Each structure stands twice: as C-alpha cells, then as structure tokens.
Amino acid sequence: MTVLKQDKKNFVSTRNACKVCSPLGASVAFKGIRKCVPLIHGSQGCSTYIRRYLISHYKEPVDIASSNFSADTPIYGGYQNFERALDNITSQFNPDAIAICTTCLSETIGEDISMFISEYKEARKDKKIPELIEASTPSYQGTHMDGFHEAVTSIVKYMGSKGPTIDQVNILPGFVSPADIRYLKEIFDDFGIQTLMLPDYSDTLDNPNWHEYIHLPNGGTPIEELKTCGQSKATFEFGEILNKGKIYGAVKNTKLNPTAGEYMENNFDVPLIRQPLPFGVTLTDRLFNSISGFSGKAMPEKHKMERGRLIDLYADGHKYVFGKKAILYGEEDFVLSMAYFLKEIGMIPSLVATGGSSTELSHRITSLFEGEEVQVHENVDFEKIKELTHGIVPDIIIGNSKGYYIAREMQIPIVRVGFPIHDRIGGQNIKHVGYRGASEMFTTIVNTLLTYRQDNSPVGYKYM
Numbered sequence: 194m195t196v197l198k199q200d201k202k203n204f205v206s207t208r209n210a211c212k213v214c215s216p217l218g219a220s221v222a223f224k225g226i227r228k229c230v231p232l233i234h235g236s237q238g239c240s241t242y243i244r245r246y247l248i249s250h251y252k253e254p255v256d257i258a259s260s261n262f263s264a265d266t267p268i269y270g271g272y273q274n275f276e277r278a279l280d281n282i283t284s285q286f287n288p289d290a291i292a293i294c295t296t297c298l299s300e301t302i303g304e305d306i307s308m309f310i311s312e313y314k315e316a317r318k319d320k321k322i323p324e325l326i327e328a329s330t331p332s333y334q335g336t337h338m339d340g341f342h343e344a345v346t347s348i349v350k351y352m353g354s355k356g357p358t359i360d361q362v363n364i365l366p367g368f369v370s371p372a373d374i375r376y377l378k379e380i381f382d383d384f385g386i387q388t389l390m391l392p393d394y395s396d397t398l399d400n401p402n403w404h405e406y407i408h409l410p411n412g413g414t415p416i417e418e419l420k421t422c423g424q425s426k427a428t429f430e431f432g433e434i435l436n437k438g439k440i441y442g443a444v445k446n447t448k449l450n451p452t453a454g455e456y457m458e459n460n461f462d463v464p465l466i467r468q469p470l471p472f473g474v475t476l477t478d479r480l481f482n483s484i485s486g487f488s489g490k491a492m493p494e495k496h497k498m499e500r501g502r503l504i505d506l507y508a509d510g511h512k513y514v515f516g517k518k519a520i521l522y523g524e525e526d527f528v529l530s531m532a533y534f535l536k537e538i539g540m541i542p543s544l545v546a547t548g549g550s551s552t553e554l555s556h557r558i559t560s561l562f563e564g565e566e567v568q569v570h571e572n573v574d575f576e577k578i579k580e581l582t583h584g585i586v587p588d589i590i591i592g593n594s595k596g597y598y599i600a601r602e603m604q605i606p607i608v609r610v611g612f613p614i615h616d617r618i619g620g621q622n623i624k625h626v627g628y629r630g631a632s633e634m635f636t637t638i639v640n641t642l643l644t645y646r647q648d649n650s651p652v653g654y655k656y657m
C-alpha cells in the first residue's frame with residue numbers, strides 16, 4: 194500500500210474568516226438611503242445569511258430582498274428573477290429606491306445588471322418606478338468593506354451631477370456605528386455646516402421601539418438630497434485604505450475604482466478632504482482642524498471641554514494601560530485608526546491582523562510603530578491569528594466578537610469594538626469616533642484590564 198505523504202504547505206481553506214461577504218457591506222451602505230430596499234441578485238441563502246448577520250449585530254429588523262436563483266437560473270440567466278423581484282418589492286414596499294447587489298454566483302455567470310436595469314425601465318417607461326442603483330459585489334473579489342465602498346461610489350455615480358454650488362458638505366463616514374454617524378452630524382452641526390451624510394443608516398439600523406412593524410424604517414438620506422452631492426462645497430471622506438483592499442487592487446499596476454470622494458472630485462469638481470477614521474485625540478484634532486480650516490470657525494467650547502475631559506481621563510488611567518500589549522484585528526481602516534489610538538494611550542498592538550488584502554496596512558502600521566515589536570498580517574483568518582499568537586504574551590484582545598474564542602483559549606480579556614458584535618447587546622451604540630468615542634473606548638479598555646486583574650488577584654481588594 195502506498196501512503197501519500199501530506200504536504201504541510203498545501204493550501205488551507207479559510208477557517209473563521211476575519212472578513213464578511215461583499216454584498217453585506219453594500220447592503221449596510223444602501224440601508225443609508227431613505228426608503229431603499231437592498232436586493233441581493235443571487236441565491237436566497239446569500240440574502241438570508243446577510244439578513245441574519247446584520248440583525249444579530251444591529252438588533253433591528255433588516256429587510257434584504259432576494260431575486261431567489263433556482264437551480265436552472267445559472268443556465269438560463271436571471272433576468273426573469275430580477276424582473277419579478279423588482280415588481281414584488283415595488284408592490285409590497287413602495288420604496289423610493291431599490292439597490293441591487295450582485296453575488297458570487299450572479300457575477301460568475303456574467304449577469305449584466307446595467308443592461309437588466311435598462312430593459313426593466315424600457316418595459317415600464319409609462320409607469321412610475323423606484324430609483325434603481327447597482328453595485329458589483331462578488332465576494333471572491335473583496336470583503337464587506339469593498340462592497341460598502343463600491344455601494345457608496347455607485348450612489349454618487351447614479352445620483353450625482355455637476356451644478357451650481359450649494360451650501361453643504363458631503364460626509365462619507367465609512368463603515369462606523371449608527372452612534373458614530375449621529376455624533377459626526379452633531380460635530381458638523383455645531384460648526385453651522387449643513388451636511389449630506391452618505392450613507393446615513395444612523396436611524397434605519399438603530400430605530401426606537403415600534404408598536405407595530407414598519408416595512409421601511411424611518412431615516413436615511415433622501416434621494417432628492419443625494420442628487421445634490423455633486424454641488425456640495427467639499428467632501429469629507431474618512432478612511433485611508435477604503436476600497437484598496439480588493440484582491441485585484443493588491444495586484445501591482447491594476448487600476449482601482451475611484452472612491453466616492455475621488456469620483457466627486459474628478460467628475461463634479463467637489464474638493465476632497467480625506468483623513469483616517471477619527472479615533473483618539475490625534476486624529477480627532479486633525480478632523481477639528483480641517484473643519485475649522487474649511488469653515489473659518491474655531492472649535493466650539495463644548496468640544497474644547499470634551500477634549501479637555503478626555504485628556505484628564507487619559508491622565509487618570511494612563512498607568513493602567515501604558516506598555517500593555519494587545520492583539521488588534523478587523524477591517525483595515527478600522528485597525529489603522531485603532532492603532533493610532535492605542536499608540537497615543539501608550540499601548541502596543543503586538544499583533545495586528547485583518548482579512549483585507551490591500552498591502553497598505555502593513556507599511557502604515559510599521560511606520561507608526563517604528564522600533565516597536567509589532568507584527569502586521571493581512572488576508573488572514575481567525576485560525577491564523579490564533580496560530581500567530583504563539584510566542585507573544587498579550588494582555589488584551591481588541592476587535593469584534595468573532596475573536597472571542599481566541600481570548601477564551603488564551604484566558605485574556607477581550608474588548609468588543611467595531612463590527613460584528615454578536616455576543617453582546619449595544620453594538621450599534623458603541624462610539625469610536627471623536628473625543629467621545631476615545632473616552633468611551635479608553636474607559637472600557639482600562640476597566641476591562643482592571644476587572645481582569647481584580648478577578649485574578651489572590652487578594653480581594655475593592656480600592657486602588
């Protein structure tokens with residue numbers, strides 16, 4: 194009998210991915226349009242998974258429609274499914290917009306959604322139909338972040354046009370929590386700046402309690418406002434890596450799609466102001482400086498006070514976090530800004546990991562922590578992250594709830610931030626951005642470390 198030797202270097206499939214599927218990210222972005230229903234053009238399983246995943250994080254009903262491919266759709270094509278889905282959504286929801294996201298299967302069989310939309314509109318040219326938007330989101334080409342940014346760029350491509358400048362700015366908040374979006378709006382509002390938030394899912398994915406089911410939750414940016422994005426005075430775009438995580442983007446000399454901010458600058462002459470997600474004091478100061486430079490107004494007293502209280506909080510807790518080592522993982526822009534925040538509070542992210550593959554994160558983190566022992570790994574899953582923890586002795590894990598099992602095995606605490614948070618309530622309400630976000634995250638990190646130390650102390654103490 195011949196015994197085949199197993200080659201240890203053989204390809205290992207993804208185990209516990211540190212990323213989610215592309216149309217999921219696009220669906221979140223499309224939920225930020227008022228009265229918009231995302232439609233997943235593909236199999237029912239894709240939309241069921243996405244719906245379930247989002248409901249578990251946001252703890253809200255999340256309607257995501259499906260064109261419901263059957264076994265023969267890949268052979269005959271999906272136009273009939275597409276047409277029936279749009280008709281059904283229109284009659285049942287009466288939406289202002291339907292946003293179509295493709296899936297692995299519909300992209301693989303080469304569905305031409307732009308042509309489908311033209312045919313659908315032509316066949317109903319005498320009827321009033323919702324606005325139709327599409328985003329190409331095959332999951333084998335990127336993560337949920339690529340889907341999210343693809344959707345935002347699609348919105349400005351479909352809706353925007355050049356025109357006389359109006360007194361407003363576009364805010365592209367990136368994939369942050371509903372609480373973060375509300376807070377960003379408040380900051381700009383305090384400077385007297387009219388904002389066009391793109392997307393704004395601060396209400397649609399975080400509604401008050403309802404007495405009866407509402408088909409289309411309140412909130413979101415209205416279509417009429419989105420159509421004015423090309424006339425804004427400027428765009429504030431948060432994130433540095435944005436859509437560069439796409440697999441084809443990681444291949445040298447491959448041209449990436451523009452981000453929404455770049456598209457509006459190139460096509461509508463809307464000046465672009467870009468910076469990393471404003472986590473911590475350093476990056477929030479940068480945001481306030483940009484807003485002050487743009488508006489000619491000084492930071493309002495309310496925010497000066499919040500900044501001052503945050504610095505005081507840092508002084509209170511600094512000795513508990515200084516020099517502590519963390520494992521940090523998540524989406525690339527999220528991780529990059531969290532790394533800035535950890536650096537300013539004196540922590541060292543010994544292991545930084547992401548499921549994205551832009552190749553941008555490594556050199557940015559490495560230069561941020563020059564001289565420190567910091568490993569950065571891109572395009573990894575949670576099992577790989579677990580393997581990489583061998584040899585390092587971290588004090589804490591910081592990331593979404595999917596890494597909980599690593600914390601459990603290592604018997605170290607975890608601070609849950611970002612997306613998804615499936616094993617706690619309140620994920621939609623975590624603040625990450627601005628001075629308030631830094632205050633909330635700093636308090637949580639310090640108290641988590643203190644709880645761990647107190648719980649594992651041989652002496653029961655109640656004073657420190």
Ligand code: SF4
Binds near residue numbers: 216239242331
């Ligand atoms: S098949 Fe592709 S699009 Fe559908 S759920 Fe899986 S990864 Fe996402």
